[in-house]
Amino acid sequence: MLGIDIQQILLHLLNFVILFTGLYILLYGPVKKFMDSRIEEYKKQDDEAEEKLKNAEKLEAEYKEKLSGADAEIAETKKKVSAEISAAREKSEEEARAQAESILAAAKKTAEIEKEEILESAKGEITKMVEDAASKMILSSNTSEVFDAFLANAERSTTNGTGA
Numbered sequence: 001m002l003g004i005d006i007q008q009i010l011l012h013l014l015n016f017v018i019l020f021t022g023l024y025i026l027l028y029g030p031v032k033k034f035m036d037s038r039i040e041e042y043k044k045q046d047d048e049a050e051e052k053l054k055n056a057e058k059l060e061a062e063y064k065e066k067l068s069g070a071d072a073e074i075a076e077t078k079k080k081v082s083a084e085i086s087a088a089r090e091k092s093e094e095e096a097r098a099q100a101e102s103i104l105a106a107a108k109k110t111a112e113i114e115k116e117e118i119l120e121s122a123k124g125e126i127t128k129m130v131e132d133a134a135s136k137m138i139l140s141s142n143t144s145e146v147f148d149a150f151l152a153n154a155e156r157s158t159t160n161g162t163g164a
Contacts, residue, residue: 122157129153 133150 125157126154129157 130150133153136149
């Protein structure tokens with residue numbers, strides 16, 4: 001025929017089938033097993049990544065909730081501190097008022113004592129002037145002049161000594 005040997009073609013075909021079967025048995029099984037293990041590994045990694053992502057989203061939600069709770073807690077703490085500061089300020093003002101009242105009372109008492117002392121001193125001076133005037137009146141013959149001098153001295157003492 002055309003120089004084609006059918007026996008040679010069949011023999012090559014048989015060698016090819018044997019080679020293909022041997023390679024299939026020797027290589028396909030381990031390669032398939034390797035590929036399946038790789039696929040499983042990638043699926044496992046993917047599942048772990050999804051699980052980690054879900055955990056991260058869950059943690060993020062928890063943190064946001066905690067932050068909002070913290071904001072509320074901070075606001076509450078600010079209110080408490082503000083109330084404490086206000087109470088302390090009021091207490092301080094009350095103490096200052098009480099201290100001012102005690103100082104004012106002490107000053108009034110001191111002023112009253114000084115006033116009494118000044119009045120006593122003025123009374124003493126007036127008494128001395130009256131005694132001097134009376135002794136001058138008794139010693140002098142002209143009583144109307146002495147009496148006028150006494151009144152003049154009394155007026156000067158009253159305006160100078162008491163400040164009236």
